[in-house]
Amino acid sequence: MIDWKTIKDLHANKKLEEVIGKWFGVDIFYTDKHGNIHSDILDKEYEFRSHFFKVQSHLPYGKEFLTQDIEKGLELLNGQDGSSFYFESFFPNVRMISAKIESEGEFLGAVFCYPYVSDQITSAELDEIKSKLIECGSSEEDATASCDNLKKLKTHEYDYLKELIGLVAHEVSTVYEEVNKREARIMDLNAELGNKYRYHNIIGKSKKMQEIYHLLTKVSNSEATIMIQGENGTGKEMVAKAIHFNSPRKDAVFMAVNCSAFNDNLLDSELFGHVKGAFTGAVKDKKGFFEVANGGTLFLDEIGDMSLSMQVKLLRVLQENTFLPVGATQPKKVNVRVLAATNKDLKGMIAKGEFREDLYYRINVINVHIPALRERTEDIPLLMDTFLEKKCAEMGHPLKQWGKKTLEAFLDHKWPGNVRELQNEVERLVVLAGDEKTITPDLLSSRITEANESTTAPTGNLKGINTRGTLRAALEELEAYMIKEGLKRCNYNKSRLSKELGVSRASLIMKVDKYGLDKRKKAANE
Ligand SMILES: Nc1ncnc2c1ncn2[C@@H]1O[C@H](COP(=O)(O)OP(=O)(O)OP(=O)(O)O)[C@@H](O)[C@H]1O
Ligand SMILES: [Mg+2]
CATH class of the missing domain: 3.40.50.300 (P-loop containing nucleotide triphosphate hydrolases)
Incomplete structure (x- = not known):
């Protein structure tokens, strides 16, 4: 299966789409081999590069016309030699290009580009397109504007465009293969x-x-x-x-x-x-x-x-x-x-x-x-013991042991410098402990005791909030927490909560947006 989101986000393709869109006034979209569209053109906010396409997509049966065209393009790709084609769309003389996405001979989908007309088009033919648009429900104004807007391409231009669309399809195929290889390896390893x-x-x-x-x-x-x-x-x-x-x-x-x-x-x-x-x-x-x-x-x-x-x-x-x-x-x-x-x-x-x-x-x-070490705290004791043994041996000391509180402090610390920082701290403690057999917490360096103090301060129900890092980050985290809890308490009544928190409703809404807390509301209601 192609991960269409990755494909859509591919920087090279986005750039190419943008350039092609600017030069040729066309839109590009992807479909799988069944003709399902995997691009933003179906989004309400999508900004079409082609006025014609935009007008078409707002017609009562605009989507159906497009589906019909996609089927036509897929049939061409499926049935004939060649990996890209141009063909006439539902609207006479308005053309579309399709290019095949495939991997190891398997047909996976297609890249489409739409619409343009040949520069040989006559004004009678353009009128025909216009009447067809109107017949399908477009206003006269929209029909005229979108026909005026259609790019008239010379033969060498649309040949070139076809090649470019072929390139996009090729890039999609390559990335698909890379991603697939990686996934196969990961499955192997999870086995x-x-x-x-x-x-x-x-x-x-x-x-x-x-x-x-x-x-x-x-x-x-x-x-x-x-x-x-x-x-x-x-x-x-x-x-x-x-x-x-x-x-x-x-x-x-x-x-x-x-x-x-x-x-x-x-x-x-x-x-x-x-x-x-x-x-x-x-x-x-x-x-x-x-x-x-x-x-x-x-x-x-x-x-x-x-x-x-x-x-x-x-x-x-x-x-x-x-x-x-x-x-x-x-x-x-x-x-x-x-x-x-x-x-x-x-x-x-x-x-x-x-x-x-x-x-x-x-x-x-x-x-x-x-x-990072904070994502695998269960490794901390093992790392502590290993580094302890190594350092004691190196200094010719008998093996020391960890005091319970020292161990706890190590586990609570967030280790921004990861294993290297942990190793340095262990080595430092071994040196400081001298002849003492047990490593007690008073020897811990201040950055560990201080950081731990602030996280274990009497923060009540704010446990788990990160109080380190920049002040701003900490404040934002706190603010987000307060709003999140407040929303639950007020049953998502924002007017009530804004009064409680002493901020305007508008500012609360902005903050809810900023921290993405509305989504949680949705999730909670589902
Ligand atoms: N999993 C581990 N087991 C044992 N020691 C480790 C481990 N991870 C890191 N270390 C210790 O931490 C030190 C730093 O590791 P390394 O230099 O490989 O990290 P790095 O990711 O390249 O760091 P940097 O980003 O600073 O270059 C190593 O010299 C080693 O002593
Ligand atoms: Mg390194």
């Missing part, structure tokens, strides 16, 4: 979950970590490029190493490059090397990381910090296995497995044009998302 406590040097026994281990077992052996995502200190680099040391490349080099540590020019020369004389200071040839890591694994850390021009070069190595050292004329060939990591929101960056979507899909063949 059998074990109870491992560690994988390579990674420690954790929570269900979420078990899932990661299984994924890692599956992917280590493959040659796939892998994207590792997670907050600071969640173990992204550890995961990259675990993949390498469990792969057939384990005896070759593992190299980690922090992309954010270099400026563009330096990164270029660091990754791809340079030849003597390429720039001032290049006194001899220098091998880049790609060449040094040949046969092994290259870990590109903080890939979200890579500039767009470097992204292009990276894409080329990934696709063709060749690269050009700075100043060189001959490309070099390499065989490197690339792993990448980031804690940035790459999808958001794509939307802003800061990260290339093609590179994203190329790297993101498999995505390993490491959960």
Whole structure:
């Protein structure tokens, strides 16, 4: 099944739709192979690029005419050789284009583009379209305006448009295949979950970590490029190493490059090397990381910090296995497995044009998302014990033990710095405890005791509200909480609640909107 929402949100397609819409005055939509529409054109607020299409969709039987046309387009795609066609719609001389979405020979759906006319159209023919519109219920004014508005395309123009629509369909097919591959892998891995406590040097026994281990077992052996995502200190680099040391490349080099540590020019020369004389200071040839890591694994850390021009070069190595050292004329060939990591929101960056979507899909063949420590608190005691043992051994102390209150404080803390922060705290405590056998809570660092104090302060029924982070965030959270509870109490009577809270009704409504609390009302009523 195609995930149509992903398809609709595909940045490349959206951009293309926008450009095509602007140039050709047409709208683009998707249907599955049964002809069901999976685009916003059915939404009431949808803004049509074509006036004609808009007028048609408001006709009493506008939707039926469209359905009929879709069927016609699907039949063409199904029955004949070729993957895109233009054909006449329900309205004489008004044309539509359809292009096939398919994967491995399976017909999945179609991309449609509508409407345009040939530039050979005569004014008599245009009048015919107009009368047909009026006959179907349009006002004369709308019919005239929409016919005037129809784009008249020359042959080479609509041929080109057909090609573009074919491209959109192709992009949809590719993404469908990528998503499918990923899902098959995930299903595979959910099939059998074990109870491992560690994988390579990674420690954790929570269900979420078990899932990661299984994924890692599956992917280590493959040659796939892998994207590792997670907050600071969640173990992204550890995961990259675990993949390498469990792969057939384990005896070759593992190299980690922090992309954010270099400026563009330096990164270029660091990754791809340079030849003597390429720039001032290049006194001899220098091998880049790609060449040094040949046969092994290259870990590109903080890939979200890579500039767009470097992204292009990276894409080329990934696709063709060749690269050009700075100043060189001959490309070099390499065989490197690339792993990448980031804690940035790459999808958001794509939307802003800061990260290339093609590179994203190329790297993101498999995505390993490491959960933050607060999402797997059951791992905390295990991590504490492991780091405790390690540090005691390192310092030559007999094994110490945790005081009950210390353990509680660890469990209550939200660990913004994740495992790294937890490890630092354990090591610090071992040092501070000196010869004491038990680690008592008075030794805890203030950031842990203070944060815990504020969350355990007498907040009554506000338990569970996050009082850390920015003030604004905390205030908003509190406000949302008060409104949510108030709504329940007042049985969703906003006038009453606004009086209770001492705010105007309008401002309350705005806030309810802002925090999405109306939805809860709906859910509660259902
Ligand atoms: N699951 C884990 N088990 C054991 N140690 C861990 C784990 N996760 C993190 N650590 C410890 O925390 C440190 C940080 O891990 P790592 O450098 O892999 O995180 P990262 O996600 O790359 O962090 P950053 O975003 O800061 O680059 C590691 O050196 C390791 O000591
Ligand atoms: Mg890191």
